[in-house]
Amino acid sequence: MTAALALVIFVLTLVFVIRRPRRIGIGWSAAAGASLALATGVVTAADALKVVGIVWNATLAFVAVVLISLVLDEIGFFEWAALYVARLAGGDGRTLFALTAVLCAAVSAFLTNDGAALMMTPIVLAIVRELGFAEKTVLAFALMSGFVADATSLPLVVSNLTNMIAADVAGVGFAEYAARMWMPDLVSLAVSLAAAYVYFRGNIPVRYRFDSVRAPETAVRDAALFRKAWVVLAVLAAAYVCGDRFGVPVSLVAGVAAVWLLWLARRSPAVDPKRVVRNAPWAIIAFAVGMYVVVYGLHNAGLTEMLGSALVWAAERGAFVAAMTAGWLAAVLSSVMNNLPTVMVVALAVEAVPVDGTIREALIYSNVIGSDIGPKMTPIGSLATLIWLHVLARKGLRVGWREYVKAGVVLTVPTLTATLASLALWLEVLHDERAVAVWAAGLMLTAIACLAWLTRNIHKPAIRKDRIGDPTEKPL
Numbered sequence: 001m002t003a004a005l006a007l008v009i010f011v012l013t014l015v016f017v018i019r020r021p022r023r024i025g026i027g028w029s030a031a032a033g034a035s036l037a038l039a040t041g042v043v044t045a046a047d048a049l050k051v052v053g054i055v056w057n058a059t060l061a062f063v064a065v066v067l068i069s070l071v072l073d074e075i076g077f078f079e080w081a082a083l084y085v086a087r088l089a090g091g092d093g094r095t096l097f098a099l100t101a102v103l104c105a106a107v108s109a110f111l112t113n114d115g116a117a118l119m120m121t122p123i124v125l126a127i128v129r130e131l132g133f134a135e136k137t138v139l140a141f142a143l144m145s146g147f148v149a150d151a152t153s154l155p156l157v158v159s160n161l162t163n164m165i166a167a168d169v170a171g172v173g174f175a176e177y178a179a180r181m182w183m184p185d186l187v188s189l190a191v192s193l194a195a196a197y198v199y200f201r202g203n204i205p206v207r208y209r210f211d212s213v214r215a216p217e218t219a220v221r222d223a224a225l226f227r228k229a230w231v232v233l234a235v236l237a238a239a240y241v242c243g244d245r246f247g248v249p250v251s252l253v254a255g256v257a258a259v260w261l262l263w264l265a266r267r268s269p270a271v272d273p274k275r276v277v278r279n280a281p282w283a284i285i286a287f288a289v290g291m292y293v294v295v296y297g298l299h300n301a302g303l304t305e306m307l308g309s310a311l312v313w314a315a316e317r318g319a320f321v322a323a324m325t326a327g328w329l330a331a332v333l334s335s336v337m338n339n340l341p342t343v344m345v346v347a348l349a350v351e352a353v354p355v356d357g358t359i360r361e362a363l364i365y366s367n368v369i370g371s372d373i374g375p376k377m378t379p380i381g382s383l384a385t386l387i388w389l390h391v392l393a394r395k396g397l398r399v400g401w402r403e404y405v406k407a408g409v410v411l412t413v414p415t416l417t418a419t420l421a422s423l424a425l426w427l428e429v430l431h432d433e434r435a436v437a438v439w440a441a442g443l444m445l446t447a448i449a450c451l452a453w454l455t456r457n458i459h460k461p462a463i464r465k466d467r468i469g470d471p472t473e474k475p476l
Helices: 002-019 026-039 045-074 077-088 093-130 135-151 161-170 174-203 223-245 250-267 273-279 283-300 303-315 319-337 339-351 357-377 383-394 401-430 433-458 460-468
Strands: none
Touching: 002 026, 002 283, 002 383, 026 045, 026 283, 045 077, 045 093, 045 161, 045 223, 045 250, 045 273, 045 283, 077 093, 077 223, 093 135, 093 174, 093 383, 135 174, 135 357, 135 383, 135 401, 161 283, 161 339, 161 357, 174 223, 174 357, 174 401, 223 250, 250 273, 283 303, 283 339, 303 319, 303 339, 303 357, 319 339, 319 357, 319 401, 339 357, 357 401
């Protein structure tokens, strides 16, 4: 009876969160679900306090990072970056497609996947439309940007709220997490970009006229604050690492950086700090606590024990099977019941599996990968996707569910599979000193090759711009 009641409360809460009848906020829906779970005895007050102890750090860190992103958006930071990429691509449509993916991955890594998907998407749309691309091409860039933003939200604890929840449940620090996940993130970027290119290749222009693209500097609305923001971001990156060594919560590090940036913006003509604070996703605090109290009811009802049995079976068969099983389990659950409750349920199940070492790490990090990439298979997989689709609709680009699911499955399956496989391999490498040396040498050579390519590519725009500007040249 308790199990059925816990399931009913969870489903009702999730429906209200996703459908938002009468525009009820997600925080109110989650809080109501938590209250119902407490009133019916599905969870206890002690359970609720335990949930708060798990999610407070991740939730406050998420709000702080979003505050930083909002200030950066106000001063034109993201638009500047997108225009720079459009110039750097030098009129090559395929290079623009790839560099846009890299930009979204970078924003997602440091400023959360929500910042990349929700703030970069309108800017990318505006720029590709400014370039005169057809609507099918605009759609290709939009879908690619949204997918890559989530697929590459793996490398840091702060890259995704699900990362923070999983790390806090497992007791994983910032540096330890980054050491395990930066390699799978690079694989995810490479495979997701390749999959997107193959899927959308018919809609990617070979060449485009970029002589009309505005100079990146024109997007900056406050040059002084723009320069200071770079300093804040650099200090924030260093503080994450230093704070981890001394046990400082990520939320405190990000919170101090957010307050610092808001203080610097107090006299900026481009930023209204009060409006930025008002627009921050404060409802996510009530949502996280409320939703996870409801999810804890499923834990009490035995759901995590069922998942734990499957994970024990997988763990007995090695790190590769453990990673694939936990990752795909999290992915499928995320796609049908949203990734935020999924990551908590699977994390609690992993916590109860009696293993350690490489296999335990495989279970922990594959849950993150599955909860970050798997939701892209359906529109309801994550709240970020639902809001992202709403943003696209407001910009005049409507994506039907059938069209979205078709693209989502095609892009997700190879990316998720390859990323989970790379995680299992990378964890094995990290436990073999000789393999680490070989990989380090290989990565150094790869970095040199990428730098050479980038240096060569930087010089292309100026040359191509002269050719495009030549009145004797035929129009493209």
